[in-house]
Amino acid sequence: MGSNSFHEASAQGRLDVMGGIADYSGSLVMQMPISEKTSVRLKLRQDFVCTFESITESGERLLATIDYRKFLKDEKVDYAFAHEELKRNAGNEWIGYVIGCALVLQKERQIDFKGGDFFIESNVPLGKGVSSSASLEVATMKAVANAFNITFTGTELPLLAQRTENFIVGAPCGLMDQLTSYFGEPRKFLSIVCQPDRVEKAIPIPDHIFFLGIDSGIRHSVGGASYADVRCATFMGYTIIAQALGASRNDIRKAIEHKDFSDLPGKGYLCNVALKEFKTNLSMLLPDRMLGEEFLLTYGNSIDTATTIDSTKQYDIKTCAAHPIYENERVHHFRQLLIDINQSGKMSHEGLLVKMGELMYEAHESYTCCGLGSDRTDDIVRLARGLGSSVYGAKITGGGSGGTVCILAEGEEGRKSVHNLHQELCNKYSSRLRLFQS
Numbered sequence: 001m002g003s004n005s006f007h008e009a010s011a012q013g014r015l016d017v018m019g020g021i022a023d024y025s026g027s028l029v030m031q032m033p034i035s036e037k038t039s040v041r042l043k044l045r046q047d048f049v050c051t052f053e054s055i056t057e058s059g060e061r062l063l064a065t066i067d068y069r070k071f072l073k074d075e076k077v078d079y080a081f082a083h084e085e086l087k088r089n090a091g092n093e094w095i096g097y098v099i100g101c102a103l104v105l106q107k108e109r110q111i112d113f114k115g116g117d118f119f120i121e122s123n124v125p126l127g128k129g130v131s132s133s134a135s136l137e138v139a140t141m142k143a144v145a146n147a148f149n150i151t152f153t154g155t156e157l158p159l160l161a162q163r164t165e166n167f168i169v170g171a172p173c174g175l176m177d178q179l180t181s182y183f184g185e186p187r188k189f190l191s192i193v194c195q196p197d198r199v200e201k202a203i204p205i206p207d208h209i210f211f212l213g214i215d216s217g218i219r220h221s222v223g224g225a226s227y228a229d230v231r232c233a234t235f236m237g238y239t240i241i242a243q244a245l246g247a248s249r250n251d252i253r254k255a256i257e258h259k260d261f262s263d264l265p266g267k268g269y270l271c272n273v274a275l276k277e278f279k280t281n282l283s284m285l286l287p288d289r290m291l292g293e294e295f296l297l298t299y300g301n302s303i304d305t306a307t308t309i310d311s312t313k314q315y316d317i318k319t320c321a322a323h324p325i326y327e328n329e330r331v332h333h334f335r336q337l338l339i340d341i342n343q344s345g346k347m348s349h350e351g352l353l354v355k356m357g358e359l360m361y362e363a364h365e366s367y368t369c370c371g372l373g374s375d376r377t378d379d380i381v382r383l384a385r386g387l388g389s390s391v392y393g394a395k396i397t398g399g400g401s402g403g404t405v406c407i408l409a410e411g412e413e414g415r416k417s418v419h420n421l422h423q424e425l426c427n428k429y430s431s432r433l434r435l436f437q438s
Contacts, residue, residue, distance in 0.1 A: 052064040
């Protein structure tokens with residue numbers, strides 16, 4: 001742990017193919033890594049000073065210096081205090097993804113962190129919905145852990161990285177990004193049951209099938225109000241359903257206090273509600289819209305610790321709660337179709353690919369109904385639909401509201417069609433849009 005030695009680590013970005021914003025409701029998700037990655041070098045210090053130098057994929061050089069002790073409350077880590085202190089660093093909020101990893105490891109693994117010089121290089125573009133933040137968190141967590149000789153088992157590191165984003169940065173992301181950044185393998189799908197972190201056997205992507213991501217040019221952030229509002233409304237819907245299934249307000253309060261939701265209906269996960277039961281018995285119990293104040297008075301709080309219900313806002317409860325239940329069903333179907341393709345040898349896969357593509361289009365439409373679409377991503381999906389028989393599906397990815405569109409293509413003809421569409425969009429929007437692939 002010498003002060004003159006560097007500790008280095010890297011982590012990849014990811015492309016959300018199916019599952020997206022259903023992750024925090026316990027859905028199965030299908031994710032794959034992209035070739036872009038973030039690298040972090042750390043040199044420890046003993047004077048509590050932290051310096052940050054970051055070279056972004058656009059070539060921008062970001063610099064910052066802080067005293068680590070500013071983020072401590074009475075020399076101890078307090079997440080809420082650190083979050084408020086970060087908010088006071090106007091223009092340098094990005095350092096929260098880095099310094100937050102040290103704070104989390106100090107609190108959860110009792111490291112004696114006394115400052116450090118962080119050098120960051122990344123070609124994972126910011127705001128494109130391909131997990132630039134998760135790749136930075138995972139790479140930083142690995143570097144700090146290496147510096148303090150910490151070992152992790154199972155999904156421990158991704159869970160701690162998510163804690164950085166939820167409680168220090170204050171972005172209410174699910175866990176799929178950190179899991180994929182840590183566990184993802186090239187040309188394989190990472191299947192995750194987000195309850196919270198059951199990583200299943202990776203599924204190979206057949207050589208003739210491609211999932212490519214086209215950057216829309218519209219910046220996305222999971223810290224934005226729209227994503228948080230949809231997540232908040234979803235958990236409000238869960239609370240209404242849980243109470244209809246027998247949970248009392250007191251049961252929910254106790255579950256929140258003890259951080260144990262296993263005795264609540266569906267173990268606290270909306271995706272454990274069967275689609276048939278939702279359509280037949282539960283959907284009609286949900287209001288289309290509800291004011292936050294009315295919900296709090298009628299039902300009490302939701303079980304989500306990453307969002308806060310605003311008493312003055314109207315929430316689209318029914319649509320947002322329905323999305324993860326339907327999406328979970330879509331993702332299970334999508335995964336089985338891919339498994340069928342892998343097991344079917346050289347026979348024609350056109351019928352299976354058509355079905356996979358339709359599931360992607362349905363997922364895209366559902367995002368739009370939740371309020372997480374955008375005109376630009378809708379345009380890309382519409383153009384992808386018209387590319388011909390070798391392009392089968394397209395959808396907005398990640399947290400929505402811009403970001404990247406994932407496209408399913410077959411063979412060289414399909415891949416070439418997507419590359420041509422990418423170039424057409426660069427010309428149409430006079431922008432240098434990115435094209436992502438594993």
